[in-house]
Amino acid sequence: MVELLDIFARGGGGVIVSYLEWLQNRAHEHWKEDMVNQKLHDMLVGATEEIYKFSVAHNLTLKEAAFAVAIKRILDTKRRNSQW
Numbered sequence: 582m583v584e585l586l587d588i589f590a591r592g593g594g595g596v597i598v599s600y601l602e603w604l605q606n607r608a609h610e611h612w613k614e615d616m617v618n619q620k621l622h623d624m625l626v627g628a629t630e631e632i633y634k635f636s637v638a639h640n641l642t643l644k645e646a647a648f649a650v651a652i653k654r655i656l657d658t659k660r661r662n663s664q665w
Contacts, residue, residue: 593628597621 601617612620628650636646 593625594621597624 598617598621601612601620605612632643632646632650635641635650636643639646639649641649
């Protein structure tokens with residue numbers, strides 16, 4: 582679990598906060614820092630739980646599971662949008 586948290590700590594948090602800022606701008610809203618921190622926390626915890634469960638179910642390392650989940654999300658989105 583420490584390995585996965587290390588991956589997120591290296592850049593995931595900054596990327597997510599940039600995404601949250603983008604959402605705020607699109608909605609013409611301004612969120613307080615506490616709200617941004619809560620959304621960041623919720624996203625990181627949710628992603629960590631998803632990746633951990635995937636790693637256990639498929640007997641993968643956390644890093645392998647993180648890549649697999651990311652690729653699965655991309656493919657699911659492509660299929661949903663019928664882009665190929």
